[in-house]
Amino acid sequence: MTTGEAKKMLGVSSVNTVKRWVAEGKLEARKFGETGWMRISVESIQRLLRSGDKNVQAFQNLKRRADAMADLDFDLTEEDLDAMSDRQMGQLPWKEEKKETEK
Numbered sequence: 001m002t003t004g005e006a007k008k009m010l011g012v013s014s015v016n017t018v019k020r021w022v023a024e025g026k027l028e029a030r031k032f033g034e035t036g037w038m039r040i041s042v043e044s045i046q047r048l049l050r051s052g053d054k055n056v057q058a059f060q061n062l063k064r065r066a067d068a069m070a071d072l073d074f075d076l077t078e079e080d081l082d083a084m085s086d087r088q089m090g091q092l093p094w095k096e097e098k099k100e101t102e103k
Helices: 003-010 015-023 042-050 054-071 078-083 093-102
Strands: 029-032 037-040
Touching (some): 003 015, 003 042
Antiparallel strands (some): 029 037
């Protein structure tokens, strides 16, 4: 399975997350050809989805929330999804403001 297909199956917003999970050993993959195309093992994706991994659960919750908002009268862009992705996961906006005001 391609990294793009794995991204969709896992419910993450970036193929870089898939690649990071391969590097961390959470997913099994092989590289092919001179360009190093990566193919992800479907079995390892299914294992990760069943594992209860906190990151996977957080992405699945985010995807469910985004899907629930699909019926609302506005569009989420790729940038919006990136902003809600793992880079921002678990960070509360007022905590950032608090850090800045403490300086």
